[in-house]
Amino acid sequence: MTLKDIARMAGVSTMTVSNVINGKTSRVSKETRDRINAIIREYGYVPNLSARSLTNKVSNIIGIIISLEDGGCENYLENPYISTMIGTIERSLREQGYFVMVRSIDRTADYATLLRNWNVDGVLFLYPPTPDALQKLLAVSTCPVAVFDCCEDRSDIIRICSDDRKGLYLATRYVIERGHRQIAFVADYEGNAILTERFLGYRQALDEHGISFRPEYVIPVPPNYEGGLAAGLRICAPESPITAAVTTADISAIGVMEGARQQGRQLPRELSVVGFDNLSLCDYVTPHLTSISQNLPEKARCAVELLLSQIRTGALPTQPHATMDVAIAERASVASLE
Amino acid sequence: MTLKDIARMAGVSTMTVSNVINGKTSRVSKETRDRINAIIREYGYVPNLSARSLTNKVSNIIGIIISLEDGGCENYLENPYISTMIGTIERSLREQGYFVMVRSIDRTADYATLLRNWNVDGVLFLYPPTPDALQKLLAVSTCPVAVFDCCEDRSDIIRICSDDRKGLYLATRYVIERGHRQIAFVADYEGNAILTERFLGYRQALDEHGISFRPEYVIPVPPNYEGGLAAGLRICAPESPITAAVTTADISAIGVMEGARQQGRQLPRELSVVGFDNLSLCDYVTPHLTSISQNLPEKARCAVELLLSQIRTGALPTQPHATMDVAIAERASVASLE
DNA sequence: CTGAAAGCGCTTACAG
DNA sequence: CTGAAAGCGCTTACAG
Numbered sequence: 001m002t003l004k005d006i007a008r009m010a011g012v013s014t015m016t017v018s019n020v021i022n023g024k025t026s027r028v029s030k031e032t033r034d035r036i037n038a039i040i041r042e043y044g045y046v047p048n049l050s051a052r053s054l055t056n057k058v059s060n061i062i063g064i065i066i067s068l069e070d071g072g073c074e075n076y077l078e079n080p081y082i083s084t085m086i087g088t089i090e091r092s093l094r095e096q097g098y099f100v101m102v103r104s105i106d107r108t109a110d111y112a113t114l115l116r117n118w119n120v121d122g123v124l125f126l127y128p129p130t131p132d133a134l135q136k137l138l139a140v141s142t143c144p145v146a147v148f149d150c151c152e153d154r155s156d157i158i159r160i161c162s163d164d165r166k167g168l169y170l171a172t173r174y175v176i177e178r179g180h181r182q183i184a185f186v187a188d189y190e191g192n193a194i195l196t197e198r199f200l201g202y203r204q205a206l207d208e209h210g211i212s213f214r215p216e217y218v219i220p221v222p223p224n225y226e227g228g229l230a231a232g233l234r235i236c237a238p239e240s241p242i243t244a245a246v247t248t249a250d251i252s253a254i255g256v257m258e259g260a261r262q263q264g265r266q267l268p269r270e271l272s273v274v275g276f277d278n279l280s281l282c283d284y285v286t287p288h289l290t291s292i293s294q295n296l297p298e299k300a301r302c303a304v305e306l307l308l309s310q311i312r313t314g315a316l317p318t319q320p321h322a323t324m325d326v327a328i329a330e331r332a333s334v335a336s337l338e
Numbered sequence: 339m340t341l342k343d344i345a346r347m348a349g350v351s352t353m354t355v356s357n358v359i360n361g362k363t364s365r366v367s368k369e370t371r372d373r374i375n376a377i378i379r380e381y382g383y384v385p386n387l388s389a390r391s392l393t394n395k396v397s398n399i400i401g402i403i404i405s406l407e408d409g410g411c412e413n414y415l416e417n418p419y420i421s422t423m424i425g426t427i428e429r430s431l432r433e434q435g436y437f438v439m440v441r442s443i444d445r446t447a448d449y450a451t452l453l454r455n456w457n458v459d460g461v462l463f464l465y466p467p468t469p470d471a472l473q474k475l476l477a478v479s480t481c482p483v484a485v486f487d488c489c490e491d492r493s494d495i496i497r498i499c500s501d502d503r504k505g506l507y508l509a510t511r512y513v514i515e516r517g518h519r520q521i522a523f524v525a526d527y528e529g530n531a532i533l534t535e536r537f538l539g540y541r542q543a544l545d546e547h548g549i550s551f552r553p554e555y556v557i558p559v560p561p562n563y564e565g566g567l568a569a570g571l572r573i574c575a576p577e578s579p580i581t582a583a584v585t586t587a588d589i590s591a592i593g594v595m596e597g598a599r600q601q602g603r604q605l606p607r608e609l610s611v612v613g614f615d616n617l618s619l620c621d622y623v624t625p626h627l628t629s630i631s632q633n634l635p636e637k638a639r640c641a642v643e644l645l646l647s648q649i650r651t652g653a654l655p656t657q658p659h660a661t662m663d664v665a666i667a668e669r670a671s672v673a674s675l676e
Numbered sequence: 677c678t679g680a681a682a683g684c685g686c687t688t689a690c691a692g
Numbered sequence: 693c694t695g696a697a698a699g700c701g702c703t704t705a706c707a708g
Contacts (some may be wrong), residue, residue, distance in 0.1 A: 004702055013679045018703060019628040029677055030437070050388040050397065051701035054684045059388065064440075066425075087404075090440050100440050102402075102428050116384040118437070140621040225621070254622045261624070283563070284592045286599070307442040340685055351695045356687060367693055391687035392700045 002043050008037050011172055012209060021047065034122040040283045049099075053119055059113070062307070063114060064125040067133065068198070080279050081296070085126055085148075088300035089273035096308055108133070112140040122146070122307045128194070144310040146303045158305045158310065158320045164194055168325040169200030171246040171274040174328055179337030180244040180272060183211075186231045186256060187248040188220035193224070198248050198276070204329035217242065221252075228252035231257015236271060243272060250275035254285055269282040272334040299324045339385050348374050368376035371394045371476045379627075383499045389459055391574045400431055400645070401452060401461040405471065418617055419634070423464055423486075426638035434646055442459040446471070448480040460484070460645045466532070489531035496648065498641045502532055504529040505630040505664040507540030509584040511611040512628070512666055514547045517675030518582040518610060521549075523585040524594060532560070536586050536614075555580065559590075566590035570597015574609060581610060581675060588613035592623055597670070610672040613658065626669035 003021075007014040011318065012032055017145060018135060019027050020036045028036075037111050053059040064086060082284070090100045105111045122143050129152035138157065159250065168185075175183055185202045189195035195277035199218070206213050219234060221227030228247065232255060235242045247253040253275035260271040265274070268287050275282060278293035300323050341359075345352040350370055357365050358374045360383035366374075391397040401674045402424060423500045439456065452458065460481050463622070466488035467475060475484060484496035490555050506523075513521055523540045527533035537556070544551050546579065557572060559565030564587065570593060573580045585591040600610040605611070605627050613620060616631035640662065 003703095004701075014701090015680085015703080016678060020680095022703085027677065032677085044450070046451050047459070048701050049455045050391040050457060051684085052703075053388040054386070054392060054686090054701080055703045057684080065646070080418045083417055086421070086440060087442070090442055093440065099452075102424060102438050102440050104425070104428055104432065109402075112382070113384050114437075117387045118604065119386070119388060225618070237634070251622075258622075280563075280620070281622065284596075284619065284623055312345055341687095342685075352685090353687080357694095365693065370693085386685050389700085390687075392702090393687045394684080397701080531704085614680085634705060 001043050001285020002048070003151075006036060006039050006043075006045060007069075007288055009039050012036070034251055036133060036301045047145050049156070058121050059099075059118060059119040060097060061099045061101050061118050063118075063120045063123050064089060064100055064102045065111065065123050066102070067125060067127060067129045068104050068106050072291040080281065081277060082126060084279075084296045085300050089124060089286070089304060090295045092301050093158050093308075095302070098308070106138060106192075108136045111137055115140070115142050120312050121299065124303060124307065125150075128152075143194045144307055144316075147297070148303065149194050151197055155320060156298075156316070158303065158306045158317065158322075159192075160299055160322045160324065162294045162299065163326050164197035165204070167199040167324075168198040168203075168246060169205045169275060169296075170273040170328045171292055172202045172205035173209070173274070174330075175244040175246065175274060175334055176205060176211065176271055178272070178334055179184050181211055182241045182243050184217045184242045184245040185218055186219045186221060186228065186245050186252055187223050187237075188201070188227075190220070195248055197283050204245060219245075223247070223249040223257040224254045225251050225258075226233070229255075229259045229262075230255075232261075233258035233263060234259075236263035236265050238263075243270075244257070244334070245271065246274045249278050250277045250279045250289060250291055252276075253291070253333070254281070254322045257285065257289075268333050268335040271314045274328075278329045282329070282331060287333045290331045295324060298312050339381050340386070344374060344381075344383060347377050350374070359449055362400075369630055371631075372524055395457060396459055397437075397457040398435060399437045399439050399456050399458050400441045400614070401458045402427060403449065403461050403463050404440070404474075405465060405467045406444050413478040415469050419615060420464060420633045423638050426635045427462060427642060430639050430642040433644075434642070436513065446474045446478060447663055449475055453478070453480050453557065460649050462486070462645065463488075466490075482645055482654075484645045486637070486641065488534055489533050493658060494639065494654070495498075496644045496655065498644070498662065500632045500635055500637065500662045502535035503542070505538035505614060505632075506536040506549070506586070507543045508582060508666045509614070510540045510543035511547070512668075513582040513584065513610055513612065513672055514543060514549065516610070516672055520555070520579045520581050522557055522569070522573050522580045522583040523557045523666050524557045524559060524566065524583050524590055525561050526565075527586075528558070529555075531633065533586055534560060540584060543544075549665045554576075557583075561585070561587040561590045563589045563593040563596075566593020567592075567597045567600075569600060570594035570609075572597075574598045574601035574603050576601075581608075582612075582672070584612045586614050588615045588617045588619050588627060589612075591613050591618070591627055591671070595623065595627075598671055606671050606673040612666075612672060614666045620667070620669060625671045627671045628669045629667050630664050632664055633662060 003014040006017045008212050100230045125147040150159045187195050189199040217232040221231045265271050275289045275291035278291040282289040282291045306317050339356050341352040404465045453644045463485040488497045525533050527537040555571040559569045603609050613627045613629035616629040620627040620629045640660050
């Protein structure tokens, strides 16, 4: 069933049908409009969007790009963060009449090809590419781009971040207020903008409370389970004076707890830990993990809104950088020291 | 840059360019072929797939459908199972030259519309719809369909299951072999084909070991965290003789453990628990959860293979129903009784 | 208010 | 081995 079929049935031209479908009601009399709409409903006509895309030069397709280039998300497959984001993004976009293509990319060329294959209207990067990779990707981009958690100070793309500095500030202050003074920061932040932000939050909380920073309390591990485990083992080595650890991912925090346990520590009494992301995972582990919550659905929706605004107006939003607020989600993984 | 541009540059017709691109090499002389390929490479030509889709009636788009109809996956957003599947499916399809559209659907009409909007070549359902819903969906399907974990005995679609019965048989036997006799089955299986399969595995293991089945040991809760929690509280009520629980989802098992803990039980000593799915979650909880592993990547790849085979040959595979083997992944959540 | 025509970028018989 | 023409299903100026 095509426009032509409907036109024939209604005894009008395809152009008139097209006008009705696209709501250009001013150009069609009420009678023919009703007649055409009745036929459309009766036969369940559905427009062919490839054809529309071909003439309109817009596809209503948004790409969710998962960059594999820098191995930054080797285990994205099992990351509940990813499903949460994809799910919320898909739903928001669908409500706005868009379609979601999910695509992992190995090389910049894959990305360039995808965009032109389908006339993609806009793309969302779930992870920030490295500055170099981002530069290359933007060079070949043919549509608006939104990047999550990209801390680079550039104003030519949409960026949606969380208040990372505040996140670790809150986490660190929280443990300080409970009497901790020997606090580890678990993440290899150097060279990573977002982790550096978080590190600065940690520093700020220490400074405000007159606790001097000790470089040896920074445990430079990747923010995943294995990294956390290694950190936990080190933090809880015999004689270690550290009583609390702040992390940059729930998974990392869970690794730290496991490491502490392997060193024979009782949790949370002998080591307090704070996560980051506030995944439902936090309720599953023992002790339940106190974490920094990001409100992922809001983050996803905010990105979608900004991206669609750019697509529709053709202009970058006046405020293309949004920072989502964070808060501490208190559970049971931090002990008060007496 | 279009076919026409290339044709002009090479001094040939668009048809010749098209033939080169589509590898119909027999119809073009080597020289013009090389000339055209050089131009394509130089200018980085990328075909417009909407146009190709329009003429070819095939789109190379595969839909991953997430059915919201029966609320069966209310919390799919944070389910790592989903990201694992989407990730693996996307990668397999990409390697075969296909594109993935992810789409949640509220009503059958959404689905019908999607398929015709884009001439979708095939669809994958991550969750089995209810039999009724499936019937409706198939009635409007215009392409091959593959459904995960659909136990209905129908041979007109591709179905990829795990050996659910064996899964719970293994889980139950495992705890029996460790001395347990009072074993709860945690899931409201009635009316759910897949859960019924698992229940039958539980029964079989009991029977084989001469343990009589007790209906009151079936805890009819939904297979999620909250359901597990409720089950755990009940299983570990004072005076309850139950010493072990087998479940149908890791999340459910984690809920059971939490419920047991809330009743003051020591784990695993005072309650043994087995999960299902073997998510990485199992390593994160305390005690580490013994579970039934499904090999999700293989499951995803198998589905992709069968689906593409049907798309390419136009005929349902001779064996459209695949059952993936399962195994027990031993961790620390089951205690041996003396 | 309505229509005939051209065009989006591609492929496929059909001729030569 | 190569090309001219028609067509996929849609929309958009341009006329009337």
